[in-house]
Amino acid sequence: MGKLQGKVAVITGANSGIGLATARLFVEEGANVFMTGRRQRELDDAVKSIGSGARGVQGDVANLVDLDRLFAIVREEAGTIDILFANAGGGTLAPLGSITEEHFDTIFTANVRGTLFTVQKALPLMKDGGSIILTGSTTGTTGTPAFSVYSASKAAVRNFARTWILDLAPRKIRVNVLVPGATSTPGLHGLAPDADVRQAMIGALVAAIPLGRIGEPEEAARAALFLASDDSSFVNGSELFVDGGSAQV
DSSP, X not given: OOTTTTOEEEESSOSSHHHHHHHHHHHHTTOEEEEEEXXXXXXXXXXXXXXXXXXXXXXXXXXXXXXXXXXXXXXHHTSXXXXXXXXXXXXXXXXXXXXXXXXXXXXXXXXXXXXXXXXXXXXXXXXXXXXXXXXXXXXXXXXXXXXXXXXXXXXXXXXXXXXXXXXXXXXXXXXXXXXXXXXXXXXXXTTSSSHHHHHHHHHHHHHTOXXXXXXXXXXXXXXXXXXXXXXXXXXXXXXXXXXXXXXXX
């Protein structure tokens, strides 16, 4: 029997990268998984790649109407939620001096506002004793050139967890932050405008990681499984770094 047998999980930003790898693993462990993504075709492909046990609901966490529609579908088809993985988000590079209002608003709307309302709108369906996982980033702890807005948004996500465990204490709902380091995802590779820049960027990242490589989405997914399952029953308000040691030195 899987570690999540019979559980209902909602994973936002699940059409690629860590979200997709986690959805696949959760289904393998027995969960019924609702997956969201902004792009319908990519979401359809992701759901198809997993097969039975996965359900795709197109939507953008920055759009509250989309979130309402997501949780209405979950309510109708599953009734309750055991695990919420608020994973959707992203960012782009912009050094101080060239940050625009649009850059700031886009990142904070997705990463901070989107995370907040994903969790808040899920609460009526969350089972007491359930698990909420937020996606953070090593950039919320360490300095990263030209990434200050994204970094600040992820620092905000980390502090959501610190407060929400107090707000949700009467319901025994745990809230933890999964903190990936550099991971081989479309989001990371998409930061570079071309192959040469991408190679140089990956090389610089690897040089700062004690394990000498970037991570794979499946490695972050296994950490998410730990936080979702009863294996982490006394883990609450924590950060679980999956970064090869890069933020620890």
